Amino acid sequence: MSDLNLDRITVDPHKLGGKPCIRGLRISVGMIVQMMAAGKTTEQILSEYPYLELEDIRQALAYSAALAENEFHLELKQPA
Numbered sequence: 001m002s003d004l005n006l007d008r009i010t011v012d013p014h015k016l017g018g019k020p021c022i023r024g025l026r027i028s029v030g031m032i033v034q035m036m037a038a039g040k041t042t043e044q045i046l047s048e049y050p051y052l053e054l055e056d057i058r059q060a061l062a063y064s065a066a067l068a069e070n071e072f073h074l075e076l077k078q079p080a
Contacts, residue, residue: 004066008059020063022056032060 010024020029027049035045042057 004062006059006063008056009063022052022060025051027052027056029060029063032057033064036061 008023009020009029010022011018011020012024015021015024015026016028021027022029022032032045036042036057040048042054045057046052046054
């Protein structure tokens, strides 16, 4: 997974306590994973949060999967 593209995952210590978020928005990776675990489809999430994109959800899931597998530890960029 070293070629994993996670350019949409950001960390800002001033947003959501520094949790990994999507593109600097106040939507955390954990929120997306929780919605998926609760049975929501990507279509439902995108409908409820129209400013999200499918690639945001994909990267949130990829980030979570990589962390669960202890595949890497990375420094995420802060939003501009």
